[in-house]
Amino acid sequence: MAFWRRINQSKLQLISNQYRRFYFQAPFTSSLHQTRIRVLEKPVCSIEDKPSYFYSNVRSFAAPVQAIKNKKAEAGKEKPRLNKQITASVVRLVTEDGQHSVVSIQEALQQARKKGLDLVEVQKMVNPPVCRLMDYNKEMYRRRQKEKEIAKNK
Secondary structure (H helix, E strand, O other): OHHHHHHHHHHHHHHHHHHOOEEEEOOOHHHOOOOOEEEEOOOOOOOOOOOHHHHHHOOOOOOOOOOOOOHHHHHHHOOOOEHHHOOOOEEEEEOOOOOEEEEEHHHHHHHHHHHOOEEEEEEOOOOOOEEEEEOHHHHHHHHHHHHHHHHHHO
16 A cells, blocks of 8 residues: 555656746846746656656565575585595594594595595584594495484384
8 A cells, every 4th residue: 555655656746847847047147137037848857868767766665585595405415524525634533443533634544545434524613623434325324214214203
């Protein structure tokens, strides 16, 4: 209702401005000692000259479209870095036994190759980043199986 009132109001203002007489004083009238007023039959500004005039006076009440992001899907997309993707020079290595040690990245990769496992970055926000020796594909398979079982039980 308010939107249509706003549109009609701006239309009325535009029409009244368009058909109003515009008076102006002739140049150099002070030297002539008489004041001459001219009347313009056709106004200087019209709707054809400024088509954006109407649209600038109308306020849009529609909210912009916003995409709804699924936070769970975004969190699931981020995969941990593996082997050579790890950029730190020193890492805290957690072995299969659960032992912790701070070693260089080359030494950690060497241990992973010897055991036939992957070096997986578990926590990257700490200093040094925590990496674990594990078979990454086997672990992901186990997680998917657990998720399927949970979905079945629901």
